[in-house]
Amino acid sequence: MTGGMGIGVSAPRTEDRRFITGRGRYVDDINLRSQQYAWFVRSPHPHAEVRGVDAADALKMPGVTAVLTGADMQADDIGPLPVAWGITSRDGSPAFEPEYPALATDRVRYVGNPVAVVVAESRTQARDAAEMVNVDYEELESMSSATAAMEEGAPLIHEGAPGNMCFDWEWLPAAMAPDARSNTDKAFEEAAHVVSLELVNNRLAPNAMEPRASLADFNPATGQLTLYTTSQNPHVNRLLLCTATLKMPEHKVRVVAPDVGGGFGSKIYHYAEELTVCWASRRLRVPVKWTAERSESFLADAQGRDHVTRVELALDADAHFTGMRVDTVANLGGWLSAFGPAIPTVFYAPLLAGVYRTPNIYVTVKGVFTNTTPTDAYRGAGRPEACYAVERAVDEAAVQIGMDPAELRRRNFIQPDEFPYQSPVGQLYDSGDFEGCLDLARELNGYEEFAERRRQSQARGKLRGRGMCFYIEACGAAPSQAAGQLGARAGLYEVATVRVHPSGSVQVLTGAHSHGQSHETTFAQIVAERLGIDFGNVEIVHGDTGEIPFGMGTYGSRSLAVGGTALYKALDKVEEKGRKIAAHLLEAEAADIEFTDGQFRVAGTDRAVPFGDVALAAYVPHNYPLQELEPGLEETAFFDPENFTFPSGCYICEVEVDRQTGEVELCDFVAADDFGNIINPMVVEGQVHGGLAQGIGQALLEHCRYTPEGQLLSGSYMDYCMPRADDLPNFVVATRCTPTPFNPLGVKGCGEAGAIGAPPAVINAVLDALRPLGVTHIDMPATPQAVWQAIQAAQSGD
Amino acid sequence: MDATVSFTLNGKNVSAETTGATLLVDLLRNHFGLTGAHVGCDTSQCGACVIHVDGVSVKSCTMLAAQADGSTVETIEGLAANGELHPVQQAFHEHHALQCGFCTPGMIMSAVDLLRRNPRPSEVEVRDWLEGNMCRCTGYHNIVKAVRAAAVAMGEQAS
Numbered sequence: 001m002t003g004g005m006g007i008g009v010s011a012p013r014t015e016d017r018r019f020i021t022g023r024g025r026y027v028d029d030i031n032l033r034s035q036q037y038a039w040f041v042r043s044p045h046p047h048a049e050v051r052g053v054d055a056a057d058a059l060k061m062p063g064v065t066a067v068l069t070g071a072d073m074q075a076d077d078i079g080p081l082p083v084a085w086g087i088t089s090r091d092g093s094p095a096f097e098p099e100y101p102a103l104a105t106d107r108v109r110y111v112g113n114p115v116a117v118v119v120a121e122s123r124t125q126a127r128d129a130a131e132m133v134n135v136d137y138e139e140l141e142s143m144s145s146a147t148a149a150m151e152e153g154a155p156l157i158h159e160g161a162p163g164n165m166c167f168d169w170e171w172l173p174a175a176m177a178p179d180a181r182s183n184t185d186k187a188f189e190e191a192a193h194v195v196s197l198e199l200v201n202n203r204l205a206p207n208a209m210e211p212r213a214s215l216a217d218f219n220p221a222t223g224q225l226t227l228y229t230t231s232q233n234p235h236v237n238r239l240l241l242c243t244a245t246l247k248m249p250e251h252k253v254r255v256v257a258p259d260v261g262g263g264f265g266s267k268i269y270h271y272a273e274e275l276t277v278c279w280a281s282r283r284l285r286v287p288v289k290w291t292a293e294r295s296e297s298f299l300a301d302a303q304g305r306d307h308v309t310r311v312e313l314a315l316d317a318d319a320h321f322t323g324m325r326v327d328t329v330a331n332l333g334g335w336l337s338a339f340g341p342a343i344p345t346v347f348y349a350p351l352l353a354g355v356y357r358t359p360n361i362y363v364t365v366k367g368v369f370t371n372t373t374p375t376d377a378y379r380g381a382g383r384p385e386a387c388y389a390v391e392r393a394v395d396e397a398a399v400q401i402g403m404d405p406a407e408l409r410r411r412n413f414i415q416p417d418e419f420p421y422q423s424p425v426g427q428l429y430d431s432g433d434f435e436g437c438l439d440l441a442r443e444l445n446g447y448e449e450f451a452e453r454r455r456q457s458q459a460r461g462k463l464r465g466r467g468m469c470f471y472i473e474a475c476g477a478a479p480s481q482a483a484g485q486l487g488a489r490a491g492l493y494e495v496a497t498v499r500v501h502p503s504g505s506v507q508v509l510t511g512a513h514s515h516g517q518s519h520e521t522t523f524a525q526i527v528a529e530r531l532g533i534d535f536g537n538v539e540i541v542h543g544d545t546g547e548i549p550f551g552m553g554t555y556g557s558r559s560l561a562v563g564g565t566a567l568y569k570a571l572d573k574v575e576e577k578g579r580k581i582a583a584h585l586l587e588a589e590a591a592d593i594e595f596t597d598g599q600f601r602v603a604g605t606d607r608a609v610p611f612g613d614v615a616l617a618a619y620v621p622h623n624y625p626l627q628e629l630e631p632g633l634e635e636t637a638f639f640d641p642e643n644f645t646f647p648s649g650c651y652i653c654e655v656e657v658d659r660q661t662g663e664v665e666l667c668d669f670v671a672a673d674d675f676g677n678i679i680n681p682m683v684v685e686g687q688v689h690g691g692l693a694q695g696i697g698q699a700l701l702e703h704c705r706y707t708p709e710g711q712l713l714s715g716s717y718m719d720y721c722m723p724r725a726d727d728l729p730n731f732v733v734a735t736r737c738t739p740t741p742f743n744p745l746g747v748k749g750c751g752e753a754g755a756i757g758a759p760p761a762v763i764n765a766v767l768d769a770l771r772p773l774g775v776t777h778i779d780m781p782a783t784p785q786a787v788w789q790a791i792q793a794a795q796s797g798d
Numbered sequence: 799m800d801a802t803v804s805f806t807l808n809g810k811n812v813s814a815e816t817t818g819a820t821l822l823v824d825l826l827r828n829h830f831g832l833t834g835a836h837v838g839c840d841t842s843q844c845g846a847c848v849i850h851v852d853g854v855s856v857k858s859c860t861m862l863a864a865q866a867d868g869s870t871v872e873t874i875e876g877l878a879a880n881g882e883l884h885p886v887q888q889a890f891h892e893h894h895a896l897q898c899g900f901c902t903p904g905m906i907m908s909a910v911d912l913l914r915r916n917p918r919p920s921e922v923e924v925r926d927w928l929e930g931n932m933c934r935c936t937g938y939h940n941i942v943k944a945v946r947a948a949a950v951a952m953g954e955q956a957s
Contacts, residue, residue: 012891019899020887020906022834022874029833124819209838209846209934210900261836261900262934294839516898516935682894686940690897693937717843717932725928725938730921754937 002528005535010682014540015520024259027213027228028291035215035287036065038277039126041116041133042299043108046371046710047142047155047334050104050135053116058132063125066284067133068276069116070103078102078279081272081335082244085342086487087167087367095167095367098158100335102245102272102279108137109157109334110373111711112299114272119280119288142371144706146331147308149370157334157369166332166367167341171349173426180424184362187323191314195397200779201385203306203331203704204697205720206378208515210261211292212301214274216281224252225282229274231257232267232513233553236490238545240270246278257543260515264694265377266301267515268555269338273300298715303704304378306331307344307385313358313393319401321358321412326389328365333374340376341367346486347382347474353423354390355434355472355648356412361424371710377555379694379755383473391469391760399771405468405764406438406447413438420741427474429646430748431738432674434470441468441650441672444732453654462656464667465769469651469761474644475749476561476742482643493640494558495551496567498527498574500633502619504612505537508570511551512563513543516690517751518683519559523567525679526745530571531611532598549636557749560679561645565743569637577633578614584625585609585617645740645748649673651692651761657769662788664700664766671733671757676740676748684750688733691754697723698755699762703781721781770794803867807832808876816863823847823858825866826873834874834903838932845931848904849873855911857930874903877910885955886910886948895944897935905931909945917956918949 005011018024041053055067080099087095104115115135120126141155148154149164157164172180188194214229225248231237234255242250260267273290281288292300307328314323330344339347349363380387394412398405413434414421421429446453450466457464477483478492497509506527512519524538541547551563575595582600583590586607594603601608617624618633653669671688678684701721705713714720739746759780766782767775774794778786804813807830814829826832826849835858838846842860849858850872877884886909889895896902905928912919912927919927924945925938933941 013894015899016891016896019896019902020874020883020890021878022832022903024834024899024902026833026836026900028837029827031828207934208900209844209898209932210836211838259899261838262898264934291837294841294844518897686894686897686936689937689939690935691937694934716841717839718841722843722932722934723937724932725925725942726922728925728938730942731937731939 003534006529013521032287037123038290039130043113047140048137052136054134058129061129063121070105084338087341090170096161144710146368164369171363184360192317193315201307206264206266208262213291215289216277217287218281232263254546264379302337302376311389323360337374337376351386430740437650444670445652463769465765467765471757472648475557476645477556494562497636498570504615509548512559513554557751566639573635643742647748651757655765662784675750677746695755695758699759806870820863822861825863846904848907885951889944889948893944895940
């Protein structure tokens, strides 16, 4: 009945046809009559006073309509870009939140900070004219690293943040407060072994292949603004435009995120550019379009990671973990991005227990301003940083006490009968089978035969290493009340409307947004399964606030666990109403009607009506219980989960290192994940592949490298090393399943796992290969240069 | 320095007025409305804009429109003859070789050229060829699989 495409089937994707034939519709593909083009004038300096903007020469250039500045914006009462999550320092004071104007008014704080916008008849004209805008800068001292920014006498970036400190935070969840610190210290005093590592989690550029773009169209006749923008969450953008920045009533603003070419976190936020084109369109009474160039994306898209962490792990004589201390310095950039303060705190510390029974954990995080592009969520968002700290420390412990790293992990696993498990850092883990995943990964890797492979590599003159990681992460943000207590300034539920048409075909209006995640396919599978209708008769509508109910969008691997559950609950309502209609048609009691395979049937009889007949009766209610039921068949459900979901998994990889060149070749990568129930295995595998590629990219290739002052050196694809086809191996992926009890679908989320688990697995493997040469530490990315230098330093005894 | 360029575009003779600085990708996207070729970078690295000029894959962001004068240009929009998918398109669909779809047109046009030159590429040869096409979503695993599956399908069609 589902057309063979129900839950659990690798249904080929509905959305493919338009993309493989070149008929996708991305923001830059959309053009409006009379549209003009915006080009931003950006600061070339990491830190400077803006003493004036002289647009006279630019305004004389051909085709130029306007040059607008921060002062113009202020005059029009445009609000600053909002921070969506408040963090409180350990002394009880709120994090310092500077007012972040979309166009700088008095000071610029990173290279790329927008200062003015030129609007012209063509993009080339706008760009040429932007060159002619004379900004009078007074350069100030600056720095790009958070540790430098914390030094005594470092230049001050914000007057309100002495020492460049945005917050100084400690994590004392109810589960262990207020004794976390003293208990943890005691564990270290009594430890048989202590491991201590200083780790750098390298800064990354998200690099969705589609650069950001926005096209704003203000209609002066109706007062209606339509914004087409590259967003993962169009309703969030509309909310912030209306309530915080542009200040228009929500019914006058429509935000459309059409086909979006990847996001990975970077398209969550309400950015300066989209606000500016909306404002410019309203002010100039013409549609205004902006499309980023890639070089601009490197400067203007929120970046990810950038932590320096001291992690210490205490073990007893039996190799049980007894305590962990984590002290992290997080680089927030020159301003706060929307979730900038939340990512290195509440999305990070609560995952630092990993999959282990470590009883005492104490975490401190300092959030620091620097003269760099603001940081925020990037695929994994806090969890990769947590996983890296835990899994590097665990591996180091295995080396130190001379134990097999798999055995050390096994010895400390939370056991299957302990779920739901209350971790000391405040998470209630839903389910897991860590031993099962470990065994699966070991089997796929051929764990026992590693020594032979190592010998073969050696015979070829290569150093072979194997690395392992066991991650757990939190998906499905979020229980709104818990998030609110942690500082969230928004709700985090999701919504779906199921609109059944008279002929029985179905449209789903979802608040989740697909920018590669395949919702048009997987959500349709859920509907086909539940209603017993053909998969081809279901259409998923998303991304347009003019069509969909108020939903929160897609990030944090939440679409299925939260949005899919909202859909599931809306389907419950459809089924319930359908049952009543069927009872009337069949002259039976609703309680006696069962619904299977698309048929409403009087239990124990052959009297049945198909779903399509019930739908028709709802819209042509000639024979219908109008006294009891409204006509029509359209139901909406909002779902706010009671908890996060917790995917977990074991990754094992093997590398070969060329000691002459320092080159690391990734030979094998095995991923054994537990995502709970799976709707479409093919799609899930694809998500894992992509996550792994980004995680491997972080470990071996990618790095936003700044000069000490704050000039971005890796600002193009000539300099920033994106993973290419020939950098990656084929992946071996498999799953085990422990369904989550926290949603009726039993699903957890799979979008970020690869990016979370891969970096420590790869670095553990690289170090395993290099240890025979005396190398004990390497930071990401382990480029040939870094590896070669580490080898030389170890060999020369440095 | 405006000029008229004339060429064959997906089987039809076309001409357009361009400036000397107009890139071929911009002419295709903005003048002819063929938005399948995408611009993902400004350094000729990402390959989202790959099309065929005289049967050879070309990054259309790295060619002036004027240089296409007199040539035969084929874009992703012209690849599915009579609505029937090219075997490479079909294989991308069957093997889930695309997620967000942005790199896909360039990736497919590049792969078609590879298979024209090398009808049975090894995995290493596919990965090596696609080095000039970036994808951030798939980790390339399924793209490589799809290209090799298309090679097999095209071989069967030919025999």
